[in-house]
Amino acid sequence: MIASEYVIIGAGFAGAATAYHLARRGVTDIILLEQEAIPGFHSSGRNAAMVRQCVSEPALFSLTRDGAAFLRNLPADWPEPVQFKQIGSLLLGSGEGWQKLQIDAARGRSLGVDVELWTPSQARQHVPVLDDAEFDGALWCATDGVIDIHGLLSGYLKYAGAHGARMFFGAEVGAIERRADGGFELRTDGGIITARTVIDAGGAWANPVAAMAGAVALPLKPCRRHLFTSPPLSWVDAQWPWVWDVTHDVYFRPEGEGLLLCACDQEELPPGDPPVDPTIRERLAEKIQRYMPGLSDVSIHKYWAGLRTLASDGRFVIGWDPRIHGFFWVAGLGGHGVTTSSAVGALAADLITAGSGQQVDAFSPARFVT
Ligand SMILES: Cc1cc2nc3c(=O)[nH]c(=O)nc-3n(C[C@H](O)[C@H](O)[C@H](O)COP(=O)(O)OP(=O)(O)OC[C@H]3O[C@@H](n4cnc5c(N)ncnc54)[C@H](O)[C@@H]3O)c2cc1C
CATH class of the missing domain: 3.30.9.10 (D-Amino Acid Oxidase, subunit A, domain 2)
Incomplete structure (x- = not known):
């Protein structure tokens, strides 16, 4: 059995950018689990790689703007070469x-x-x-353009890994149970992992992952x-x-x-x-x-x-589940998960480190739960 404070499920842009920004905030006790043998096998490796700031949903604008600014000017300690072609x-x-x-x-x-x-x-x-x-x-x-998605995903993961995050590939989470101490126990192909916080970055599987933890399905x-x-x-x-x-x-x-x-x-x-x-x-x-x-x-x-x-409302789902204590969603990134990746990861990391009372209403999963 391996114990960790945080478990992130999914190594696409949602999970990788969240791990990156947690690491930037000094959080090192993270396990990232990915069911596929490589990261970015699903949406994050099959998209059009376009960086687009003007979007139709007003609530997303600050995320596209901040996400694009990050991609145009990667931090000095960014670990991977990434080409951003600013073609407009x-x-x-x-x-x-x-x-x-x-x-x-x-x-x-x-x-x-x-x-x-x-x-x-x-x-x-x-x-x-x-x-x-x-x-x-x-x-x-x-200031829009096209980004090297493989370098970008790899950069988020490399930085998190270099700052203590442990990553397991080919590690499908098959069950999540509540422990008597209030934490979670996750069953994977590779064994049991325990965590106080589970972060659902499962992309198309966000609802099935949440269902394992007992959370209500969202309109995704x-x-x-x-x-x-x-x-x-x-x-x-x-x-x-x-x-x-x-x-x-x-x-x-x-x-x-x-x-x-x-x-x-x-x-x-x-x-x-x-x-x-x-x-x-x-x-x-x-x-x-x-x-x-x-x-x-x-x-x-x-x-x-x-x-x-x-x-269903075109916005992302970033926040604590209103019913399952310690369960956090980073999902529903639609067609903007590359552009916004850093801004999404930063918001998720801020809310996670602030604790379970904190939400941003526009993105909170609670907006769907009556
Ligand atoms: C055709 C297309 C074009 C697009 N074009 C653009 C674009 O130009 N610009 C842009 O910004 N965005 C674009 N997007 C959107 C962008 O690709 C997505 O928003 C983003 O990749 C979503 O990332 P994610 O991490 O949420 O999902 P994913 O990349 O799918 O990652 C989720 C991961 O969770 C893993 N997982 C699920 N369940 C489990 C489990 N039980 N155990 C362990 N692991 C699990 C999956 O294997 C997967 O790797 C496009 C998408 C598509 C499909």
Whole structure:
């Protein structure tokens, strides 16, 4: 039996960034458990790696802003090389979508995010392949970009490991029981672990993990999304920003010498390794033909799927369970878990070290529990 003050379940961005920020606050008695043989096997290793500060949910804005600032300027003692390509981003909108983007831009500016509203011709000048695309306007954010997700995840884990956190891979938590002393006993493939605090960073499995500890399920839905990559394309400029048409839900960005593309599909599935659905490729081709015809000739070289776990109100779940003393959630990071990773880990670490009375209402699991 191994004893620890804190056990974190899950070595994706939620768990790794929480371990990192606990370690930065001098907390060293941490065990991190991951069911897979490697960290980042699920959502954290299968995403589009885009850093996006302007989002539609107002409560997330400070997390995207602070998370992006961290990624642009990693601390001096950061242990891993991580490339951040500050190529900027263009969010395209039409009709109501364009109205909404203008509101998001105003909110972004008020929070110190550097955004500009561009005309379609300004956007086309920057990314000529948009010449035939139809949209009413664009939101340009120069400080967005693309991050090396593997280096980033590895950096969080390396720092935590170098400051005392113990990590076990291939260690699935199969049962959690309450001990007579008020702590928890966790059964894993590798043996029993005891802890005073359990931190649920289980991604798509956040509810099944919570159920083991007796917590009520929260309205969290794992939803599949596919990403596609093209072969090298001579006309792609690696300095183009990532471009997202938020009205028609389709995006692309430079990837190597080609492009990465997404039709923004969203289908609820049980937690797991989601199978790919070949029909999404047709959906992508239709959207491109209609809304980004300049990309119509792009062929697809590879594609894969991952799960984004979304809370019903679009906000994250970061906080103490209102009923199960000592059980903490870091879940529901949806489509923003890379950008916000450091800000999420910092908030989680602040609340965990402050003790179980502390909550931030916007993210508290208590908002769902009556
Ligand atoms: C297609 C796609 C594109 C995306 N694009 C972006 C983007 O461009 N920018 C952005 O910011 N975000 C993006 N995201 C979102 C981002 O990837 C997620 O928000 C983030 O990775 C979630 O991290 P997580 O740690 O919560 O989950 P995960 O990475 O899934 O980690 C949870 C871990 O918990 C482990 N686990 C579960 N149950 C147990 C158990 N019982 N015992 C032990 N271990 C367990 C799992 O194995 C898993 O490794 C995208 C996501 C997808 C799917």
